[in-house]
Amino acid sequence: MTKERSYTPTQLLKLIIRIGIGVLFIVSAILKLLSLDQFELYIYSFNLMSLTLCGLVARVVIACELLFGILLIIKVKYKLVWWLTLLMLIGFSLLLIYVILFRHDDNCHCMGEIVKLKPSVSLIKNIVIIALMLFIRKEDDYQFRGKTLALIGAFIAAIVPPFVLFPIDDVYSLFSKNELDYNETSFNALMADSTMQEVNLDNGNYIVGIVSTGCPYCKTSCLKVSEIVAHNQLDTSRIVYFVWGDTTALPSYQEETKTESFNYVFISAIQAVRIANGHFPTYLFMQNGDVVKTADLRHLTEKSIVEHLN
Numbered sequence: 638m639t640k641e642r643s644y645t646p647t648q649l650l651k652l653i654i655r656i657g658i659g660v661l662f663i664v665s666a667i668l669k670l671l672s673l674d675q676f677e678l679y680i681y682s683f684n685l686m687s688l689t690l691c692g693l694v695a696r697v698v699i700a701c702e703l704l705f706g707i708l709l710i711i712k713v714k715y716k717l718v719w720w721l722t723l724l725m726l727i728g729f730s731l732l733l734i735y736v737i738l739f740r741h742d743d744n745c746h747c748m749g750e751i752v753k754l755k756p757s758v759s760l761i762k763n764i765v766i767i768a769l770m771l772f773i774r775k776e777d778d779y780q781f782r783g784k785t786l787a788l789i790g791a792f793i794a795a796i797v798p799p800f801v802l803f804p805i806d807d808v809y810s811l812f813s814k815n816e817l818d819y820n821e822t823s824f825n826a827l828m829a830d831s832t833m834q835e836v837n838l839d840n841g842n843y844i845v846g847i848v849s850t851g852c853p854y855c856k857t858s859c860l861k862v863s864e865i866v867a868h869n870q871l872d873t874s875r876i877v878y879f880v881w882g883d884t885t886a887l888p889s890y891q892e893e894t895k896t897e898s899f900n901y902v903f904i905s906a907i908q909a910v911r912i913a914n915g916h917f918p919t920y921l922f923m924q925n926g927d928v929v930k931t932a933d934l935r936h937l938t939e940k941s942i943v944e945h946l947n
Contacts, residue, residue, distance in 0.1 A: 651773045655709055658766060658773075662706030662722075666699045668749030673699075673803050674857045674934075678864050679746045688865060688939040689807045696799035701725060704795035712779040713788050723770055726763050733760040810936050817931045819847075819919055823911035824928070827879075827904065836877065836902055839926040842945050843875050847909055847919040850882035850890045855918040858934045859894035865939050871946045873898045881909040 644652065669676050673695060680691040705725070708718045729747070736742055736756045744753040747762075754762070778784075827833060838845065846862070848855035859878070866873055877900045880887065884903060891897045913919035920937055922930035922945050932941065 651776065654769050655712070655773050655776070658722075658769060659706040659709035661766070662702045662709070665748055666702035666706065668751050669695070669699050669702075669746065670749075670798055670803060672746075672750035673799070674861065675750050676746050678860055679742075679744075681864050681868065684868055688861075688868075689805060692805040692807075696803070696805070699799040700795045703798070704791055707791040707794060708788075711787055711791070712776070713784055713791070715776055715778050719770065719774060719776075723767065726767050726770070730760055730763045730767070733757075733763065806935050807938050807940065810938055813935070817916060817919060817933050817936070818914060819921060819928070819931055820912050820914055821928070823908065824921070827908055827912065833902070836900075838877065838923050841875070841925065843877055843923045844942065844945065845921040845923060846876070846878045847913040847917065847921070848878055848880050849909065849917050850880060850884075850886040852882075852917045854934050856890065856894055858918040858920070858937055859890075859896050859899075861934070861937060862942065863895040863899070865942050866946075867895070869939075869943050871943070874900065875946050876900065877902065879904045879909065879912075881906045 677692045677695045705722045733756045745756040745759045747759040920932040921928045
């Protein structure tokens with residue numbers, strides 16, 4: 638018979654803290670993954686790198702949280718993981734201090750969009766976790782068969798979700814054909830309508846977005862476009878949105894997506910569904926009145942927007 642391992646009160650407390658921190662990291666990573674677009678755009682808003690690199694950084698952060706969380710729980714490579722986790726927490730805390738002092742963001746995206754945390758609250762959270770990490774510093778690896786397989790499994794579990802299941806848009810565009818189609822007849826009929834006389838798309842390059850005020854993917858795409866336009870100092874007058882839905886929701890929609898300076902034209906739901914074939918958001922890249930390219934949220938890349946508007 639094998640003896641059951643007994644724990645002292647201190648050892649039991651350390652066990653609970655270690656597993657709790659590991660679970661917290663995993664939950665944090667999953668919540669970021671569920672709102673990955675917003676997390677990417679938040680990193681992009683610091684204007685330090687391209688949107689593609691921001692997508693890479695976002696996925697590396699999520700992968701690290703998943704990996705460190707799993708390894709803390711199963712207690713493999715503990716000392717190395719402990720130091721890496723501590724350094725990551727310190728780095729995040731320094732970033733949060735900067736955000737608190739200079740940006741005043743409502744959500745630091747530490748727990749994604751589902752659980753919104755103010756930077757000050759997240760900083761306190763990190764300080765508490767750092768203190769708990771110091772308490773569980775002197776621990777040794779678990780000794781069990783299959784440690785190598787467990788380590789490999791942890792790496793796979795950390796890398797596959799952010800990089801394979803949720804690939805970077807530019808990478809996705811390379812391997813996925815943009816088969817998004819629009820109804821040319823319905824679009825031309827709309828543009829020929831007397832109510833659209835003030836909308837002139839015949840001279841130069843424009844991007845027309847067909848969006849709905851009640852569509853979360855449309856909202857994400859609008860925020861994405863506004864961040865790209867601001868980051869690259871593009872002409873906002875070259876972006877036109879044909880929007881349908883609740884007219885009273887448009888001001889808050891524009892505020893959330895930072896598109897107050899963009900051109901919005903309300904169209905009926907029937908017109909929007911016909912033009913976009915029910916696919917929202919749909920973006921039409923226009924050149925001198927002709928549609929030369931279409932894109933959805935995933936094929937709406939920084940490179941394609943900048944090249945078209947420049």
